[in-house]
Amino acid sequence: EADIYQTPRYLVIGTGKKITLECSQTMGHDKMYWYQQDPGMELHLIHYSYGVNSTEKGDLSSESTVSRIRTEHFPLTLESARPSHTSQYLCASSEWVGGGPSETQYFGPGTRLLVL
């Protein structure tokens, strides 16, 4: 079973506030990801990291930023939240499993963000 945690699970916040979504994994995985998921839509990759001090933007443009100071921790920050940021944010980490996809990704439970 995957050990990847996200907090908070639900967040309702006003426009203009700064927010940080936390993601931690205890599996020692080097690679970590943030996806955005809207109802009835595909998951879209917004950020990923290959390891400490490595961060890259994903396919979907996002105003959020990420940091990777420790292997187990990959927080996502929005400096000034807007209603357009309302979505579900999913964190994932991955390992390479021999004989399988090079990216076997394990997902956290997600954070549902509502910006009023």
Added chain:
Amino acid sequence: QKEVEQDPGPLSVPEGAIVSLNCTYSNSAFQYFMWYRQYSRKGPELLMYTYSSGNKEDGRFTAQVDKSSKYISLFIRDSQPSDSATYLCATQAGTALIFGKGTTLSVSS
């Protein structure tokens, strides 16, 4: 054209039915195909994966890939109410996974 297309459903079946979930993809270079299951208010969990063409079976679940038609399928035999979830197909392109929109399945007892 989206790289992975999936009919979002919803799909409702009675307990014990055989369920067929399907996706199409556009890029013939894709090699790995995955099925994730996502319960309400949870993150996706990997159900099974297949490489290239062929079938893979795991208990009541069978994943099938037809590369000639760029078609991937997940079959669920003897469906159970606990199978009620959203099923996401995915393929790997470089670093990222490309997901379909997911098909919501409801199995009634």
